[in-house]
Amino acid sequence: MNTIGKLYTLTSFGESHGEAMGGIVDGCPAGYILSPEEVQRELDRRRPGQSDLTTARAEQDRVEFLSGIFEGKSTGMPIGFIVRNQDQRSRDYEALKEVYRPSHADYTVEAKYGIRDYRGGGRSSAREHVARVVAGAIAKQVLRTRGISIQAYTSRIGSVEVNKPYTELELNRIDESVVRCPDERIAREMETLIREVKADGDSVGGVVSCVIRGLPAGVGEPVFDRFQARLGYYMMGINAAKGFEYGEGFHAAAMRGSEHNDVFVTENGQIKPLTNHAGGILGGITSGADVYFRVAFKPVATIGKEQQTVNRSGEEIRFSAHGRHDPCVVPRAVPVVESMAAMVVLDMLLEAGRF
Template sequence: MAGNLFGKLYRLSSFGESHGAAVGGVIDGCPAGIALSVEGIQQELNRRRPGQSDVSTPRYEADEVEILSGLFEGRTTGMPIAFIVWNKNQNSKDYTDLKELYRPSHADYSWQQKYGIRDYRGGGRSSAREHIARVVGGAVAKQILAGYGIGIYAYTSQVGGICLPCSYREIDIEKRETNIVRCPDEETAKRMIGLIREVKEAGDSVGGVVSCLIRGVMPGLGEPVFDRFQARLAQAVMSINATKGFEYGTGFSAAGMRGSEHNDPFVIRDGQVRTETNRSGGIQGGVTNGEDIYFRVAFKPVATIMREQETVNHRGEEITFEAQGRHDPCVVPRAVPVVEAMAAMVVLDMLLESRTVR
């Protein structure tokens, strides 16, 4: 169905459930002759996989990808790239008691109303485990974009009320993978880790923000009016589980500014037209202008908490329950590679569109 297909020219279709046999997908529209590293794809999956640390779910999955088609002697053939990742550590019995009730802020009730049936084991298709296919699609896209000098760098900029105290211009982006929360500032990371451990001990959860920087995108990507670059980007990242907000450039703070404060003056730098400031976030009129693209994505606290909660069951009875199973107290650190993946697929898709129409 259309809801499981992403992209226009570079397209990803995905399948699989959290407690099913496997998850996987098919990438179509990948150009032929691209040198593709399967090890590089696996590295991206390793960044997302569960069981990485004590601030993520204890469910352990190796998440080893198998490429089934579209790759020959290390290069893409131009044919569909099919891949699969087998589920090996499901504990479906943890969810047996949940099949008769609707968990607060989960997809249980809404999906039951839409489809008339739901897979209660770990949320089924509504589980963030479907992100595996996104990460593979994004990993392939990132390798292609690297050939154009385009890099995509996401990091944790907020957990709960703890915020990174500096802008993207002031951080060392290479330090984002030096700690388990993927925050490029060590002192802030320590505070974030402490908070996540605290809420985990209390049987609770906490939300946060993933910031992302895209460097090297040429001017001219984006299509008026409904396919503006930021519109496609917002749609992509807001399709990620647990997202609650998106902003780029100055975002919502622009609402409190004046035009004289917000405008980006044009200048000539190294013989090229550039902007002196970058409050636009690299996008003007829905089209990239060659500056760094930066945006932020807000994630809610994980809905499954280890505390008693009130809800209703299939029979319409109000009940109290306490969830079981293995869950992230904070989804943000593992969401970082997923945000990168979605951004990469958007950039590549729009780059291919640009090459097609010009």
């Protein structure tokens, strides 16, 4: 499927080395002011070539809106858009058309469809994320009118990790760092590690943490459509995502109930949990507290080191990848995590009749 969402939906199209990436956003409520400039800023956060820590592919990622916006406002009609590819180097992949690269989708895509676009991974490329960022940027603008904000940041690269809770970090400073980490000292260590890995022809993974503020209590379902289940579904649909946890996550397995329970208090006439080990979700339904979650990303599969694999004929061969690739996907995944979170939040609010 190339469509995600129930009421607020995105259908994306395009290949990494095709003419353009694009999508259709359907279900955006009518009458909301939508700034193309703000959408472009989000794309700029994701685009390649931002620093020496990312791929050198020189894409400007300029979004062109084709429908659904009139006089600066959403019309309620499908919002069509494209982002043209400008710096494809398909020749870099000619040598790989007969090769199944380790930990790539080459073999599985061909097993499913009997054909694959080997140029940059085709449809399996993370370049498809530009459509998600556009759809997410639109959703974020709509959500802001209800006081809902979404902020993600890099909390871990390899073994280098932020040890402070998000409440002690200056999240408004995330984009001041090329690795999108708001802890200045840890950010420098992350940069050093990525450069070392890159110089060694290797790659490294990490974790993106995200907080959703302003989400009202009562969103989500108590059984199959739990809020965390839908959130996890969106996050695990991101390329290279390997794990999802919310609240205390896997750490909760080592805690006692007396440690993990969030007691309720009344503050200014409003009921709220005193702590937030649950990550803002109780019984699959939002509690009104901040929704806090983390997404783990694997090391980029394309590396410069020589590896063993097989070709289409089943012959065992050795090869090393060439071309322009990120040594670490995590910093550019930050706006993608925000975008996917914004889409699922708006979709579920629409389902709940909150718009």
